Amino acid sequence: MGSKWRIEFEARLPGNPKRDTWTVGIAPALLDTLRINSHTVKQMRIMLVEGVLNAPIAIFEGWSRPDMDDCFVYAGRPIQDYRGRGIETPPPPGMMFLVFVLSDGTIDDWNWRNVGEDDQDLPDGMNGRQLWPLT
Amino acid sequence: MAADLKQMLEDEVGNGEFRPYCITSAEADALTAYFKGDADYSQRLTDHVTLFRSLDTNEIVGCRIKGISGILEDLPNFLHVDDHGTKLSMIFWSFRGGVDDDQLRNAFKQLAAAAGDMPLQTA
Numbered sequence: 001m002g003s004k005w006r007i008e009f010e011a012r013l014p015g016n017p018k019r020d021t022w023t024v025g026i027a028p029a030l031l032d033t034l035r036i037n038s039h040t041v042k043q044m045r046i047m048l049v050e051g052v053l054n055a056p057i058a059i060f061e062g063w064s065r066p067d068m069d070d071c072f073v074y075a076g077r078p079i080q081d082y083r084g085r086g087i088e089t090p091p092p093p094g095m096m097f098l099v100f101v102l103s104d105g106t107i108d109d110w111n112w113r114n115v116g117e118d119d120q121d122l123p124d125g126m127n128g129r130q131l132w133p134l135t
Numbered sequence: 136m137a138a139d140l141k142q143m144l145e146d147e148v149g150n151g152e153f154r155p156y157c158i159t160s161a162e163a164d165a166l167t168a169y170f171k172g173d174a175d176y177s178q179r180l181t182d183h184v185t186l187f188r189s190l191d192t193n194e195i196v197g198c199r200i201k202g203i204s205g206i207l208e209d210l211p212n213f214l215h216v217d218d219h220g221t222k223l224s225m226i227f228w229s230f231r232g233g234v235d236d237d238q239l240r241n242a243f244k245q246l247a248a249a250a251g252d253m254p255l256q257t258a
Binding site for chain 1: 137140141143144145147148149151152153154155156158160162163165167169172173174175176177178179187190199201
């Protein structure tokens with residue numbers, strides 16, 4: 001049976017990020033939507049997803065709303081941004097890159113977010129349970 | 136992997152102009168809309184709404200509405216939806232009524248204006 005994802009990554013396992021990984025991926029339907037509508041920035045920023053999943057600065061469980069307690073957010077600090085095909089820039093200052101993953105491993109979204117005002121090492125507006133680093 | 140992925144993505148990227156779009160995800164119970172294709176960042180506005188803003192201009196270029204299934208179920212009770220379906224701006228209108236904060240109200244107003252006549256397509 002083929003994979004349900006067109007692009008797959010090995011991500012740090014939320015419950016045991018130091019030792020284990022799990023396979024996550026992006027569904028063909030989402031990739032098709034980005035391609036059909038020429039959302040180039042979003043497409044090229046998939047390049048940032050792998051690094052964040054491999055070496056997250058933080059992992060959160062829960063999307064701060066009902067029935068999404070078993071989903072995850074990976075936060076990281078890529079050293080570059082992509083703004084189009086062949087357009088690499090430094091990362092936006094004061095921001096972290098977030099990857100949102102459903103409980104079955106489907107990557108649902110990815111984007112930059114300002115760091116928190118109180119804690120510059122964590123993204124702003126993140127109310128889920130912090131799994132990593134352990135607090 | 137990175138080199139292969141970069142090549143694959145560059146092959147997928149076309150030369151066409153960005154087209155506004157709106158998609159819903161039943162699994163994530165969320166709606167995502169983009170009005171412009173600027174390089175963007177996300178800003179959590181409320182428990183239900185995340186804005187996507189241009190990195191260059193800070194203009195609102197899209198949004199993500201969370202918990203969309205309940206909102207869509209309720210809409211017909213409040214609005215007459217004709218054969219052309221629901222407009223995305225109606226969703227922002229539904230949120231706007233419940234906020235007291237001027238900044239939030241203004242953000243919803245900007246979202247509704249940016250959404251214009253964009254239809255709400257449900258999966």
